[in-house]
Amino acid sequence: MTVVYIDELFLLNLTVNYLLLLSAGKLAGERLRRLWLGAGAALGGLYAAAVCFPGMGFLLHPLCKLAVGVAMLLLAYGRSPRLLRVSLVFFGVSAAFGGGVFAIALLGGRGLTLKNGIFYSGMDLRLILLSAAGCYTLLTLVFRRGAVHTPRELRTAVVRLGERTVSLVTLVDTGHTLTDPVSGRMVLVAEGRKLEDLFPPGSGPDPWALTHPVEGMEKLSQGALGRRLRLLPYRAVGVECGFLLAVRADSVRVGGEELGDLLVALSPTPVSDGGNCTALIGAL
Structure with a gap:
């Protein structure tokens, strides 16, 4: 037994x-x-x-x-x-x-x-x-x-808004297909907390606005960033439809490639569990 x-x-x-x-x-x-x-x-x-x-x-x-x-x-x-x-x-x-x-x-x-x-x-x-x-x-x-990506996949992205710039370690992901629904151009998705220095003090979205993008858009639309902000719809596995708060940057440069005034979507959560990148973009 x-x-x-x-x-x-x-x-x-x-x-x-x-x-x-x-x-x-x-x-x-x-x-x-x-x-x-x-x-x-x-x-x-x-x-x-x-x-x-x-x-x-x-x-x-x-x-x-x-x-x-x-x-x-x-x-x-x-x-x-x-x-x-x-x-x-x-x-x-x-x-x-x-x-x-x-x-x-x-x-x-x-x-x-x-x-x-x-x-x-x-x-x-x-x-x-x-x-x-x-x-x-x-x-x-x-x-x-x-989980370590090759150097060709990880690049430095520099986002500029006015005279302020932020550098992000960005994964170039061929599976990332989020685009601007108006222009059809690619969208850079970045951790919202990593972009805090991009905005003048008190004018940027706080964590609540990132997790409640619709209400956050209404709250911030009257401020200095009002014309730059967008609600970006997205779909993912397990999510029928959702929204991300996004800001129109003056310029985005990934590696040595200038991409112009792209939309930058602000993710309320980290984009990488291992912390090896803080932003995602589709194939360049």
């Missing part, structure tokens, strides 16, 4: 689920909210522990497993406009990890086992935690290395 320790089962599945959610977010280029990742992983750990109690066998039904997986994703990434993409990556990473564990078991490894979608190990709890820490370090190094 196999003896299962509920606390070890919960902790192991919490750790594995956290690493899977973390890996999916890094691969999908998603912003990571560690507390919500932990909440999603804890839900998976509670599910694994609940299955072991008498009368809870119905939880092993595929629909129940799918529902728990979706609930984990909603907790971890429910606020993301790219929820569908990160969900597909998560299920792909989970399948790959489960396949790896199954392959190790076929080769005679007994450190970690997978049954009915639940991970269990007969190893000492301290060894499990040390192994998890090692896996996290390895994943961090691998994904950090994979």
Whole structure:
């Protein structure tokens, strides 16, 4: 008879689920909210522990497993406009990890086992935690290395508004297709907080205006920037339609290329989880 320790089962599945959610977010280029990742992983750990109690066998039904997986994703990434993409990556990473564990078991490894979608190990709890820490370090190094862009992709953008200028590390992204709906020209998307020095004191949009672009536009339209401000509609995965507050710059130069008076959209959130760039622009 196999003896299962509920606390070890919960902790192991919490750790594995956290690493899977973390890996999916890094691969999908998603912003990571560690507390919500932990909440999603804890839900998976509670599910694994609940299955072991008498009368809870119905939880092993595929629909129940799918529902728990979706609930984990909603907790971890429910606020993301790219929820569908990160969900597909998560299920792909989970399948790959489960396949790896199954392959190790076929080769005679007994450190970690997978049954009915639940991970269990007969190893000492301290060894499990040390192994998890090692896996996290390895994943961090691998994904950090994979997330580094080549010098040709990262360029310096200089945005000028009047006599004020701001320099931004900009990723030239071929998948970035946001354009000015009037002129059809490309749009530079930058972190709003990185453009604070572009505006005279007290005249620029504050964090509230960035997260509430329609109301922010009404509030700022009477100020010095009124004629420069625009509401820029956009679509993204998981977002039917949204708006970004944008300002018409006097000039934008990316690398050595002068692009003229482009619209600069002000993102209320970071454009890169790793912080290696603070702005995005389409292929030049």
